[in-house]
Amino acid sequence: MNEQIIEDRVAVEVNEDHCSSCCICSTLCPYEALNKHPETGKIFLEIEKCQVCGLCYSACPAKAIDTIYYDIDSLIRYLTRAKQEYESDELVIMCKGSAPDFSGIGKLFGVTKFIPLSVPCIGRVPEEVFLKALLMGIKRIHVLACDEDYCRFQRGSPVTRRRILALNLLFGQLGYGTEVITLNRNSLKVKVDRDLCIACGNCVYYCPYNAAKLDSPGAVSFDLSACKGCGLCVAMCPALALDMENWERESISNLLAELSSGMKLPKILVFRCQWAVFSPLDNGELAPNIRSIDLPCASRVDTFHILEAFQKGIDGILIASCSEEDCKQEGASKNAQHSVTALKERLGQIGLQDRLHFCTVSPRYPERFNRELEQFSQKIETISLKESK
Amino acid sequence: MIITTQKPLDEVLDLISPYRNILIVGCDGCTQPPRGLREAKTLSQLLELGGKLRNREFTFKEITHPKQCDSYLAASMLRPQIDGVEAILSLACGVGVQTLTKVLPELPVFPAQNTHFMGAEEREAGLMEEMCAGCGDCLLGLTGGICPVTRCTKGLLNGICGGSRNGKCELNPERDCGWILIYEQLKKQGKLELLKEFRPPRDYQIRGWRVTT
Numbered sequence: 001m002n003e004q005i006i007e008d009r010v011a012v013e014v015n016e017d018h019c020s021s022c023c024i025c026s027t028l029c030p031y032e033a034l035n036k037h038p039e040t041g042k043i044f045l046e047i048e049k050c051q052v053c054g055l056c057y058s059a060c061p062a063k064a065i066d067t068i069y070y071d072i073d074s075l076i077r078y079l080t081r082a083k084q085e086y087e088s089d090e091l092v093i094m095c096k097g098s099a100p101d102f103s104g105i106g107k108l109f110g111v112t113k114f115i116p117l118s119v120p121c122i123g124r125v126p127e128e129v130f131l132k133a134l135l136m137g138i139k140r141i142h143v144l145a146c147d148e149d150y151c152r153f154q155r156g157s158p159v160t161r162r163r164i165l166a167l168n169l170l171f172g173q174l175g176y177g178t179e180v181i182t183l184n185r186n187s188l189k190v191k192v193d194r195d196l197c198i199a200c201g202n203c204v205y206y207c208p209y210n211a212a213k214l215d216s217p218g219a220v221s222f223d224l225s226a227c228k229g230c231g232l233c234v235a236m237c238p239a240l241a242l243d244m245e246n247w248e249r250e251s252i253s254n255l256l257a258e259l260s261s262g263m264k265l266p267k268i269l270v271f272r273c274q275w276a277v278f279s280p281l282d283n284g285e286l287a288p289n290i291r292s293i294d295l296p297c298a299s300r301v302d303t304f305h306i307l308e309a310f311q312k313g314i315d316g317i318l319i320a321s322c323s324e325e326d327c328k329q330e331g332a333s334k335n336a337q338h339s340v341t342a343l344k345e346r347l348g349q350i351g352l353q354d355r356l357h358f359c360t361v362s363p364r365y366p367e368r369f370n371r372e373l374e375q376f377s378q379k380i381e382t383i384s385l386k387e388s389k
Numbered sequence: 390m391i392i393t394t395q396k397p398l399d400e401v402l403d404l405i406s407p408y409r410n411i412l413i414v415g416c417d418g419c420t421q422p423p424r425g426l427r428e429a430k431t432l433s434q435l436l437e438l439g440g441k442l443r444n445r446e447f448t449f450k451e452i453t454h455p456k457q458c459d460s461y462l463a464a465s466m467l468r469p470q471i472d473g474v475e476a477i478l479s480l481a482c483g484v485g486v487q488t489l490t491k492v493l494p495e496l497p498v499f500p501a502q503n504t505h506f507m508g509a510e511e512r513e514a515g516l517m518e519e520m521c522a523g524c525g526d527c528l529l530g531l532t533g534g535i536c537p538v539t540r541c542t543k544g545l546l547n548g549i550c551g552g553s554r555n556g557k558c559e560l561n562p563e564r565d566c567g568w569i570l571i572y573e574q575l576k577k578q579g580k581l582e583l584l585k586e587f588r589p590p591r592d593y594q595i596r597g598w599r600v601t602t
C-alpha cells in the first residue's frame with residue numbers, strides 16, 4: 001500500500017528551491033498540511049492532510065507551489081478559448097460549491113451572455129488570472145463565492161473577499177475603475193415540502209449540522225443558516241419531502257436522461273462528489289461510453305437516481321466519494337456508503353450487484369480515480385460481453 | 390414502532406407475477422424503518438428491473454398512506470386510486486395488509502414486508518430490537534420500566550434465573566440479561582425491594598383477541 005502512495009502522482013507539490021520560507025502558505029492552509037521544516041527552514045507538505053483547496057498555490061509569492069488542477073496556465077488557456085466560444089467580455093468565476101445553473105448565475109449578476117469559469121473554490125484563483133483576463137479584453141469579472149461560513153475549504157471564501165478588495169483598488173489605480181470585479185455570495189441549501197413531511201425524524205437524526213428540527217404538531221423545519229448543503233437528508237428522506245437547491249431530484253433525473261441517451265455502450269455513469277474528483281476545465285477526458293454527474297457530497301447520492309439510471313439502460317454505476325476523513329461535510333459521506341451497500345444487497349437479489357460500485361478517492365491522487373474507473377469499466381465490459389453471448 | 394424487514398425480491402416477484410397493473414402502497418405510520426413514498430418508488434424500480442430480467446413487464450403506481458391500519462382512512466384514500474389496478478403491494482405491517490384486504494375485498498393485497506415485532510431502532514448500530522410483546526398485562530411499573538417478557542430471553546416474570554454471566558444471557562452471550570438490566574434500573578431508583586415481590590404466572594386469558602375502547 002505504501003509503495004502505491006509513493007508511485008502515485010500527487011496534486012500539490014512544494015518546490016524547495018523556490019521556497020522563500022515566508023510561511024504565507026502555512027498560515028493560510030486550513031488543514032495544517034504545510035509546515036516549516038525545523039532543519040532546512042523550508043516549507044514541506046504533508047500530502048495526506050492536504051485537501052487540494054489550492055489556497056497555497058494562489059497565495060505563494062515565490063511560485064514555489066505547483067498544482068495540477070486549475071493552475072494559471074490551464075486557466076488562461078481555458079479563458080482564451082472560452083472567450084471566443086461564448087463571444088462575451090464578461091467573465092463569471094464561480095465556485096462549484098454554491099453556483100446554481102447558468103441561467104441562475106445570469107439572474108444573479110444581471111447578465112445574459114458571459115464566459116463561465118467553474119472552479120472548486122474561488123480562493124484557488126491567483127491574482128494573475130484576473131490581471132490576464134483584463135489584458136485579454138474582458139471588461140467585467142463577476143465572482144460568485146460561497147457564503148463565508150459555507151466555504152468547504154474554510155478559508156477560501158474569506159481570502160477571496162480580501163483578494164478582490166485589493167484587486168479592485170489596484171485596477172482603480174491603473175485606470176480601469178474600482179468596480180471591475182463584483183463579488184456575490186451564494187449558498188445552496190435544503191428545501192422542504194412540509195405537506196409531504198411525515199415527521200419521521202430521519203433528517204433530524206442524520207443532519208451533521210443540527211439544522212433540522214421536528215416541530216409539534218409534526219413537520220420538520222430547517223435552520224437554513226446552519227444547513228451546509230450536503231444533501232444527506234434529501235437522500236435519506238423516506239417521504240421524498242426534501243430537496244436540494246441546484247441538485248433537485250428532478251434536475252438530476254433530467255440530466256441523467258439527457259446523458260444516457262447520448263452514450264456509447266456499455267454505458268457507465270459516475271456519480272462523483274465534486275470534492276473527491278476535480279475535473280479538468282474542458283471536461284473532455286471521459287470516454288464516449290462514460291458520463292459523470294457531480295454531486296455536492298457523495299451523501300446526496302440517491303438510491304432513486306441509481307435505480308433510475310439502471311432503468312434507463314445504464315450498464316454500470318460508479319460512486320466516487322471522499323473518505324470519511326476527507327469528507328467536507330462532517331463525514332456525511334459514510335452514510336452514502338451505507339446506502340449504497342444496502343442497495344447493492346437488494347440489487348444482488350435480482351442479479352445486478354456487480355453493476356454498482358462505491359469507491360473513496362481524493363483529488364490529491366488523481367490517478368486513483370482513473371484507476372477505479374478503468375477497473376470498473378473493464379468489469380462492466382466483461383459483464384456486457386457475457387450477456388450478449 | 391412496528392419493525393419490518395423487506396421481503397426478498399424473488400418472493401415479491403413470485404407473488405405479483407400473475408398481475409400486470411400493480412399499486413404499491415407505502416405506509417407513513419409506525420413501520421420502522423419508514424416505508425413511505427421513497428420505499429414505494431425504490432421497490433417499484435427494483436421490481437421493474439427484476440421483472441425485466443425475468444421477461445415480465447409490470448406497470449406500477451406508487452402512493453403512500455398515513456396509516457394503512459385505519460380502515461376508514463384506508464378505504465376513503467385508496468378507493469379513488471384503484472381504477473385499473475389488478476393487485477396491491479403493501480409496504481405496511483401485517484395489520485396494514487389485512488386492513489387493505491378488508492376494505493378492498495375485490496383486490497388481492499400482497500405484503501412486501503416481513504413483520505417482526507414491536508420494537509425500537511438503535512440508530513447507531515442500525516439494529517431493531519423487540520421491546521413489547523403486547524401481552525395485555527403490563528408489568529413495567531414493577532420492573533423499573535424494562536419488560537421481562539421481551540428483554541429476558543426466557544420471558545421470566547420472576548428473575549433472575551441463575552444463568553446470567555457478566556450481565557449476558559446464558560442462552561445467547563451477545564444478548565443482555567433482561568433481569569440484570571431490571572436490577573440495575575431498580576437499584577438506581579432505590580426500589581430494589583420490588584424484586585422481592587412475587588409476580589404470579591401470567592393470565593393468558595387476558596391477552597384477548599378483542600378489546601373495547
